[in-house]
Amino acid sequence: xxxxxxxxxxxxxxxxxxxxxxxxxxxxxxxxxxxxxxxxxxxxxxxxxxxxxxxxxxxxxxxxxxxxxxxxxxxxxxxxxxxxxxxxxxxxxxxxxxxxxxxxxxxxxxx
Numbered sequence: 001x002x003x004x005x006x007x008x009x010x011x012x013x014x015x016x017x018x019x020x021x022x023x024x025x026x027x028x029x030x031x032x033x034x035x036x037x038x039x040x041x042x043x044x045x046x047x048x049x050x051x052x053x054x055x056x057x058x059x060x061x062x063x064x065x066x067x068x069x070x071x072x073x074x075x076x077x078x079x080x081x082x083x084x085x086x087x088x089x090x091x092x093x094x095x096x097x098x099x100x101x102x103x104x105x106x107x108x109x110x111x
Contacts, residue, residue, distance in 0.1 A: 020051070022069060
């Protein structure tokens with residue numbers, strides 16, 4: 001049974017924006033779609049999906065394509081900046097519960 005996933009308007013717009021930014025970056029660098037796809041180790045069809053802003057491609061692949069053409073994903077002017085953010089989030093994660101569980105209410109059906 002196949003279920004179609006729906007996405008919020010904000011998500012769809014963000015995907016479209018990111019896809020267009022990748023396409024512009026590729027064109028500005030004078031790369032064909034096939035050249036960029038080859039450099040990223042993906043098919044031209046996958047690259048086309050990314051540039052169209054479709055939600056299907058894996059996030060790691062999308063980030064790799066963006067990195068190849070120089071789109072900044074985070075403030076990574078200095079390598080230490082990302083490492084510092086990661087370290088802070090790791091510290092925060094150690095203070096939070098390992099998992100979130102909701103208590104199960106027992107149904108009293110003894111009449």
